[in-house]
Amino acid sequence: MADLTTNFIGIKSPNPFWLASAPPTDKAYNVERAYEAGWGGVVWKTLGSEGPPVVNVSGPRYGAIWGADRRLLGLNNIELITDRPLQVNLDEIKMVKRKWRDRALVISLMVPCDEDSWKDILSRIEDTEADGVELNFGCPHGMAERGMGSAVGQVPEYIEMVTRWVKKHSRMPCIVKLTPNISDIRKPAEAAHRGGADAVSLINTINSITSVNLDSFSPEPMIDGKGTHGGYCGPAVKPIALNMVAEIARNPVTRGLPISGIGGVTTWRDAAEFMALGAGNVQVCTAAMTYGFKVVQEMISGLSQYMDEKGMNATADLVGRAVPNVTDWQFLNLNYVTKAKINQDDCIKCGRCYAACEDTSHQAIAMSADRTFTVKDDECVACNLCVNVCPVENCITMVELPKGTLDERTGRKVADYANWTTHPNNPAVAAAE
Amino acid sequence: MSNSPLTPGVVAHRLAPAAYSQNFSDVQPVFDRHEARVAADRCYFCHDAPCMTACPTTIDIPLFIRQIATGTPEAAAKTIFSQNILGGMCARVCPTEQLCEEVCVREVAEGKPVEIGRLQRFATDTLMATGVHPFVRAAATGKKVAVVGAGPAGLACAHRLAMKGHEVMIFERRAKAGGLNEYGIATYKTPNDFAAREVAWLLQIGGITVKTGVELGRDITLAGLEADYDAVFLGIGLAGVNALRAAGEDLDGVRNAVDFIAELRQSDKAAVAIGRDVVVIGGGMTAVDAAVQSKLLGAQNVTMVYRRGKEKMSASEYEQDHATQSGVRIIYGAAPIRVLGTGKAEAVEFAYTVDGPKGLEMSSETFTLKADQVFKAIGQTLLAAPIAQDGAKLVTQAGKVWAGGDCAAGGEDLTVTAVAEGRDAAEAIHATLMA
Numbered sequence: 035m036a037d038l039t040t041n042f043i044g045i046k047s048p049n050p051f052w053l054a055s056a057p058p059t060d061k062a063y064n065v066e067r068a069y070e071a072g073w074g075g076v077v078w079k080t081l082g083s084e085g086p087p088v089v090n091v092s093g094p095r096y097g098a099i100w101g102a103d104r105r106l107l108g109l110n111n112i113e114l115i116t117d118r119p120l121q122v123n124l125d126e127i128k129m130v131k132r133k134w135r136d137r138a139l140v141i142s143l144m145v146p147c148d149e150d151s152w153k154d155i156l157s158r159i160e161d162t163e164a165d166g167v168e169l170n171f172g173c174p175h176g177m178a179e180r181g182m183g184s185a186v187g188q189v190p191e192y193i194e195m196v197t198r199w200v201k202k203h204s205r206m207p208c209i210v211k212l213t214p215n216i217s218d219i220r221k222p223a224e225a226a227h228r229g230g231a232d233a234v235s236l237i238n239t240i241n242s243i244t245s246v247n248l249d250s251f252s253p254e255p256m257i258d259g260k261g262t263h264g265g266y267c268g269p270a271v272k273p274i275a276l277n278m279v280a281e282i283a284r285n286p287v288t289r290g291l292p293i294s295g296i297g298g299v300t301t302w303r304d305a306a307e308f309m310a311l312g313a314g315n316v317q318v319c320t321a322a323m324t325y326g327f328k329v330v331q332e333m334i335s336g337l338s339q340y341m342d343e344k345g346m347n348a349t350a351d352l353v354g355r356a357v358p359n360v361t362d363w364q365f366l367n368l369n370y371v372t373k374a375k376i377n378q379d380d381c382i383k384c385g386r387c388y389a390a391c392e393d394t395s396h397q398a399i400a401m402s403a404d405r406t407f408t409v410k411d412d413e414c415v416a417c418n419l420c421v422n423v424c425p426v427e428n429c430i431t432m433v434e435l436p437k438g439t440l441d442e443r444t445g446r447k448v449a450d451y452a453n454w455t456t457h458p459n460n461p462a463v464a465a466a467e
Numbered sequence: 468m469s470n471s472p473l474t475p476g477v478v479a480h481r482l483a484p485a486a487y488s489q490n491f492s493d494v495q496p497v498f499d500r501h502e503a504r505v506a507a508d509r510c511y512f513c514h515d516a517p518c519m520t521a522c523p524t525t526i527d528i529p530l531f532i533r534q535i536a537t538g539t540p541e542a543a544a545k546t547i548f549s550q551n552i553l554g555g556m557c558a559r560v561c562p563t564e565q566l567c568e569e570v571c572v573r574e575v576a577e578g579k580p581v582e583i584g585r586l587q588r589f590a591t592d593t594l595m596a597t598g599v600h601p602f603v604r605a606a607a608t609g610k611k612v613a614v615v616g617a618g619p620a621g622l623a624c625a626h627r628l629a630m631k632g633h634e635v636m637i638f639e640r641r642a643k644a645g646g647l648n649e650y651g652i653a654t655y656k657t658p659n660d661f662a663a664r665e666v667a668w669l670l671q672i673g674g675i676t677v678k679t680g681v682e683l684g685r686d687i688t689l690a691g692l693e694a695d696y697d698a699v700f701l702g703i704g705l706a707g708v709n710a711l712r713a714a715g716e717d718l719d720g721v722r723n724a725v726d727f728i729a730e731l732r733q734s735d736k737a738a739v740a741i742g743r744d745v746v747v748i749g750g751g752m753t754a755v756d757a758a759v760q761s762k763l764l765g766a767q768n769v770t771m772v773y774r775r776g777k778e779k780m781s782a783s784e785y786e787q788d789h790a791t792q793s794g795v796r797i798i799y800g801a802a803p804i805r806v807l808g809t810g811k812a813e814a815v816e817f818a819y820t821v822d823g824p825k826g827l828e829m830s831s832e833t834f835t836l837k838a839d840q841v842f843k844a845i846g847q848t849l850l851a852a853p854i855a856q857d858g859a860k861l862v863t864q865a866g867k868v869w870a871g872g873d874c875a876a877g878g879e880d881l882t883v884t885a886v887a888e889g890r891d892a893a894e895a896i897h898a899t900l901m902a
Binding site: 103386 | 505508511
């Protein structure tokens with residue numbers, strides 16, 4: 035049985051599944067239930083400065099999009115940081131951590147962008163014996179209007195400055211949580227790295243309007259006829275998060291900087307993908323909010339089985355395994371040729387591949403009178419759209435043409451590896467000659 | 468309740484009053500919105516969809532299902548009705564397991580098709596519940612068309628003609644319009660007077676007058692209609708019932724299944740007399756409808772006897788399962804020799820059959836089933852001699868007559884086929900009148 039214990043920047047947990055700082059981690063009651071269910075760690079819902087507690091709306095704070103059978107695919111929220119008094123949170127954190135020594139407990143923080151505010155909050159939390167802090171530079175709604183959250187996370191200089199303050203005034207491990215609402219995720223990650231962060235976590239939520247009510251013409255979630263952008267998360271954002279994690283993992287400037295992967299982790303498989311792209315652990319929120327804390331049990335058993343099947347003994351064997359395979363377009367092998375192949379035994383003759391190819395792609399699928407669908411190798415550019423729209427998994431596959439065989443489309447034989455940097459059509463290559 | 472399923476003879480009130488409304492309620496209730504959404508989500512939106520090809524009226528099934536999935540069942544209904552104005556009834560009575568659902572790619576792949584029939588009912592019921600009729604008539608053409616028979620073919624033809632701007636007069640021999648929808652289909656498939664409501668909804672288009680109690684050959688003649696109208700459509704169905712050609716057929720208690728079904732549709736169920744031991748002879752939908760409803764009326768033993776094997780039975784697998792699950796026993800491969808009894812039916816003697824190279828033959832092995840009531844359901848025929856046909860058009864002196872539905876040659880004897888033929892005849896009539 036694979037060992038799922040992780041040591042993330044010195045913080046140990048029995049498995050790599052942490053609950054992200056969010057509504058499920060707002061109080062001892064939830065956090066203890068999460069630990070009982072098996073979660074390896076928790077990032078406590080973001081604490082703010084001492085003072086009058088934050089106020090939330092009293093109307094809907096979540097919006098969603100759904101797939102078939104109302105499967106929740108994306109969730110957005112306009113909830114702010116914790117709206118409970120600071121001391122109540124601190125007392126509960128201390129109590130919970132004493133009771134659950136083997137689990138990770140990290141405190142998320144968001145205070146105004148001045149050194150005194152950060153120094154003050156860090157001293158207030160010292161006594162809780164929490165394992166670390168996570169700087170919330172990510173939330174894109176509400177608090178950002180007050181100069182916090184993503185307002186900080188969108189300015190790399192601020193990230194670096196605040197991270198320095200935190201490292202200066204605290205000995206706790208420090209994770210910087212990044213916002214995806216930015217054009218190049220490498221820049222804030224580099225800033226956190228320069229500021230001395232022990233790790234980054236990403237992604238926080240994405241600015242979003244989940245839908246528009248076509249009767250009242252108000253965005254959802256709607257508060258008294260109005261709506262505002264909220265933070266989007268859940269399965270729908272996973273591809274965006276995976277890319278951002280990978281960009282940081284393969285960036286020479288930040289290579290080796292520990293990453294806590296966040297964004298739509300719903301199953302063990304999602305978690306394994308984040309880890310393969312360099313995440314040392316993952317944080318989960320929407321899956322727990324959709325299905326309850328018990329989902330972690332599937333994540334644990336699934337990851338464990340996968341690692342056993344792959345002969346991996348520890349999570350470190352998995353972390354980063356896919357990073358070397360993430361590259362730039364210009365380095366892709368232009369002599370890698372595949373052709374779609376339809377398995378006639380599996381084909382259910384729905385014709386979706388045909389419609390997709392005929393209407394929107396390369397007219398490379400033939401349809402016979404008896405609804406037999408076949409690929410025309412002399413037209414197929416291997417775009418993969420037929421594979422993607424086919425309702426039967428593995429019915430259509432991409433088959434690689436071995437080196438030396440004829441590509442009927444181009445009339446050329448499959449040659450050795452060559453990429454754009456040396457391609458004759460590349461103006462840069464011509465200019466260099 | 469004085470009677471019970473054990474009471475001998477053919478009697479009414481075999482069940483407690485409440486049992487009747489339960490037994491004859493909707494056999495398959497309409498989907499609610501969520502069920503419809505889930506069922507609709509299973510559709511793959513196939514290219515050149517096989518279901519659509521299999522539908523005799525060529526309803527754009529993938530499109531209407533997508534319209535349901537996106538929360539516009541009213542638009543879905545319009546997609547259905549534009550091809551099949553009796554889409555509401557067809558959603559209830561079509562043997563979908565032999566048509567659209569049989570060829571659904573998910574049936575082929577998983578043995579579980581998209582539930583097209585039930586989705587169609589959800590859409591059509593939704594729109595019809597609004598009371599809105601979704602079609603308007605074109606400008607009046609000044610042409611008059613007579614439609615004989617207010618069954619599915621006649622109604623479909625009349626609606627399409629009215630939509631095109633023609634004035635339509637329907638002549639119907641029975642007291643109500645609807646044809647087999649009103650008189651020939653099991654009650655539990657179309658409860659709450661659906662057939663009549665559907666006719667009323669259909670007629671909302673305007674331009675259609677229905678005269679009931681008028682019979683072709685008795686009150687009107689084809690030649691007379693040709694003289695008075697610009698075109699005539701015959702959708703007169705099959706009024707004759709095939710005889711058993713077995714001794715004892717005239718004994719009391721022996722009856723045409725279609726008459727029993729029609730009586731049941733028009734009556735208080737508790738007051739309909741039914742035997743303790745019922746034998747239904749035949750293997751089609753009419754036989755199943757009669758057998759199942761005999762059981763629902765409280766008959767103790769109901770046996771359907773079909774002369775050929777299970778695979779030859781025209782009632783679908785689904786219908787056969789429905790019958791057996793309702794408590795009907797089905798005997799395959801036996802044909803009646805004679806009905807036994809003195810004055811009234813008491814039993815039926817059958818011989819097992821052999822389906823060999825020389826066709827179906829009676830074997831020497833016989834058996835007898837107790838029967839105080841016998842329903843004949845071995846097919847119906849056109850009473851009058853068929854008229855020569857050129858496609859949907861009939862060869863007459865004036866050349867103004869078209870035909871469709873069960874009375875026309877060819878095609879399957881299904882409501883949906885009748886609708887298609889009526890609709891297409893209307894298009895042909897329209898093209899001719901406007902040429």
